[in-house]
Amino acid sequence: MKQHALRFAAGLLIVFALIGHVLHRYDVRFIDTLDALAYDTKIRLTMPRGVDTRIAILDIDEKSLAELGRWPWDRARMATLADTLFTRDGVALLAFDIVFAEPDESSGLPVLNRLGKSDLQDDAQFQRALPGLAAQLDYDRRFADALRGRPVVLGYYFANQGASSGAIPPPVLPATAFGAHPMTLFDWSSHGGNLPALQTAAGRGGFFNPVIDFDGSVRRVPLVTEYRGGVYEALSLAVVRALSGDAPLALVFDDPADAASTLAGLALRTPRGTLAIPVDANGAALVPYRGRERSFAYFSVADVLAGRVASGALRGKIALLGTTAPGLVDQRATPVGEVYPGVEVHANLIAGMLDGTLRAEPSFAGAVQALAVLIAGCAMIFAWPWQAPARATLLTVLLTGCVIAADLALWRYRAWSQPVASLLLAIGALFVLNMSYAFFVESRARRRFTQLFGQYVPPELVEEMSRHPESYSMAGRRAELTVLFSDVLGFTAIAETLEPEELAVMMNEYLGTMTAEIRKERGTLDKYIGDAIMSFWGAPMEDRDHARRAVAAALGMRAALAELNRTFAARGWPTLWVGIGINTGPMTVGDMGSTVRKAYTVMGDAVNIAARLEGLTRHYRVSILVGEATRLNAPDVVYREIDRVRVRGRATPVAVYEPLMTNDTWAAADAAAREPLAQWHAVLRHYRAREWDAAGRLLATLIERDPECGLYVAYRERIAMLRETALPADWDGVNTFDTK
Known part of the structure; x- marks a missing residue:
């Protein structure tokens, strides 16, 4: 040493x-x-590259300056541009990466007003004509009228020098929204806003201050900033909020219970759910550049005003008015270009927020x-x-x-x-x-790896994973996975008919058989909850076919249970009926628990839906139910649509399906075997159209063919009940379940 x-x-x-x-x-x-x-x-x-056609850059380029004259243009032209974009071109929203700070006097109206108060104050004819001229020549008012009542976002800026000018919109949050958490947002001493009449007419606004790094490059932009006791939003965030119906903005902290924690992100509570927007401790977001310059559709303003833009080219798009003309000085140095239009920085941020692709630099x-x-x-x-x-x-x-x-x-x-x-x-x-x-010592790493994952995943997967242990971790992460819940129906009653020793043997055989089917399809065994089994696919080893494997495991479990029941019957044991629920979606996976006990498990809304689907098998009297996402991700299976349901905790209806067999097995079946599925889907169409008689006739045919099918009986009972019920005019056929 x-x-x-x-x-x-x-x-x-x-x-x-x-x-x-x-x-x-x-x-x-x-x-x-x-x-x-x-x-x-x-x-x-x-970066994904390609052109994002959702956002259109309305470019004040050199061509526009050559045709329309030097900037700034008169506000009458800007009013015409706004009217054209909304009435003729049908844009969804218009945002200005420009500040309209000074009154437009280009019409000569101020001169006429001065003459009316001096040299021509006694000229009756002039005095009579002046009000009409003022209405025509007040370009600022014409522009304000063109903005009023439309989805428009004006830009403005903050500064730490000089006096404030112009008007800015009210803050989206008070500074007190931070509570006891430390204030780490950028702070400013002045602002440069728009004319009050324009800002009042537009209503919305957002600042466009970037963060200039030490090397002059723009890698991040503040999405919120603090100014005079209020929290203000960036131009890009204001656009996304406007598209979401002016969704309320909330601050998200690392640990809401800890007053020392800092800002971790923003959240927009939109009608379609909460949109999470990661930001750093300064309230800034990393710009998700999708490519080099012109990664969005560009349209010269001169072409727009002259009607040279193809019909429908701008319809439904988010329009950002900015400039690439070198003389107007809105060029930035960025990681994807040393001379990059500033307006396209905002476009990248808007696209990133809409797609949920903003990257976070954790605190x-x-x-x-x-x-x-x-x-x-x-x-x-x-x-x-x-x-x-x-x-x-x-x-x-x-x-x-x-x-x-x-x-x-x-x-x-x-x-x-x-x-x-x-x-x-x-x-x-x-x-x-x-x-x-x-x-590390390879053998020691493999032993530790086996200890970590061996109790959850099949041995062959552990062996495969141990070849690259650095790629796997039990740490919590977010991923799209497929989860399966299975449960024995009426287990309590079954348990009461057997001696404890017999029950233990029976359940060991049942759980062992079902687990073998799960492992055969490379599933991760989560836990046993009495007679219930929870498993998932896609973690810890990534598997793009996780949905298909989960459905295949469920079909295998159903077939294995039929064979197992024959064995149980020979021993005089009761028959087991099992309900299986499967769902695919984003969930958190990792080692979770307390200091006393942890487990490698999954949690999230998609997991809860799978558990509810398992519970719904009892209502529909089927053995397997899967969600819509699972069906879409496992297309090589033939499904029978069961219903559209609204489960507890979710307002949006969920379509549920029963997997029947693989496509290969279905292709080999004859027409007679396929006919019931077509008839069943016809039953659903009649049912949702309130055509009870037609649905009832088809159900009678199906029940006659297969009287043991509980699904047919359940729908027959439901239709009988609905016949006697006064349904509302907007009844959509969705079945609501208030229980878990």
């Missing part, structure tokens, strides 16, 4: 120097430059990076001296690759922006000092 003391001291000096930068005790411009370079590279490598990113530097650095410092050079080089390459891979994975799958330059510099600098450590 003594002979390596100098190396240890030098290594610790490097580690703690880098940690000081990571925790912002001081800034090292070289490291900031590397982080910016890494961020820009990830943006360019992963704990610095702490995570500092901890990573400390752990990796200390490990390398005290292990590298005992490694051979070749092995040290190999391990360094592997460690560097893992850091880069983890960063890319967070970027791609968790939408996180995590600075990594300090960590990579620590690895590189410590390698130069020729220190190495054993990163």
Whole structure:
């Protein structure tokens, strides 16, 4: 140890120097430059490219200036432009990346007013004509009239110098909305707004201040900012709110119960649900650039006014009025271009919010990076001296690759922006000092991996996962998965008919058989809840076919149960009837619980729906029910639509289906075997059209063919009840269930 003391001291000096930068005790411009370079590279490598046609850039370009004259144009022309866009072109919304700060005197109206009060005050004819002229020549009022009552968002800006001018809209939230949480938003001392008449007519508005990084590039834009006791919204956020019916804005904190936590995001409560918008501690969002300049549809304003735009080209689009003309100075340096139109920055933010693709830089990113530097650095410092050079080089390459891979994975799958330059510099600098450590022992990692996942997933999956253990984690994450719930119907009554020993043997055989079917389809066993089974697909190992495998497992469970019941009958045991519910959707998966006990499980709204579907099997007297998302993601199965239901906790109806057999089996069936499915779907059509007699006749035919089908009987009973019920005019055939 003594002979390596100098190396240890030098290594610790490097580690703690880098940690000081990571925790912002001081800034090292070289490291900031590397982080910016890494961020820009990830943006360019992963941007979707292509043209987003939902948003149209109305460009005040050089062509427009050549045809229409120098900027600013008179407000009469702007009024004509607004009227044209809404009445002829049918845009959904119009936003201005421009400030109309000064009155328009180009019409000569102020001169006429002065003459009316001086040289021509005694000219009766002039005095009679003046009011009519004023109505025609008050271009600001004409522009205000063109904005009034329409979905329009005006732009304005904040500053920290000079006096305020113009009007701005009221704040979207009071500063008191932060409660006891620390204020970390950008603050300003003045603003540059629009003429009061224009702002009053438009109603909405948003600021367009970007954040200029140390290298002059625009990578993020504040979506909310604090000004004189209020919280104001950015132009892009105002557009998204306007499209969502002026949805109310809420602040989301890291930990609402902790007064020391900082702003973590925004939420729009729209009629279609809550739209989450991640922001950093300054209320700023990273701009999700989709490509280089002109990643959105551009239309010259001159062409719009001249009617040279193709009919319908702007209909239903979000129109942003901005400029690319060099002389009007609205060009930005960005990761995707050194000269990039400022209006397109807003377009990228709007598209990102609508698509839910905004990336977050977590408030704990610095702490995570500092901890990573400390752990990796200390490990390398005290292990590298005992490694051979070749092995040290190999391990360094592997460690560097893992850091880069983890960063890319967070970027791609968790939408996180995590600075990594300090960590990579620590690895590189410590390698130069020729220190190495054993990163991990493969056999030990595999044993630990087996301990973590072996009780949940099939052994063959554990073996496959252990080849790349760095790719898997039990940490909580958000993913689209498929979850399955199964439960024995009437289990309490069954249990009362058997001795405890017999019941234990029976349930072990049942659970073992059902679990084998789940594992056959590579499912992750979540838990047993008495006689109920919960399992899911798509985690910890990613599986694009998770929905198909879950449905195949359910069909296998149904077939295996039929065979198992024959065995039980031979022993004199009761027959088991099982209900299975399957649903696909976004859910949180990971190791969850308390310090006493944890479990690798899933939770979320999609999980709750699966549990409710399992409960609905009793009502419809079928063995399996799946949700709409599962059916769409498992198309190689023939389904029977069962109903459209509204379950507790959800206002939106959910279509539910029963999987019958695979497409191959269905294709091999004869026409007689296929006929009942077509007749059943005809029953549903008559039922939803309130054609009770037609539905009843078809049901009678189906029941005669298959009197054991509980679904047919259930619908016959429901139709009999509805015949005696006075249904409202807007009855939509949706069945509402208030119980869980």
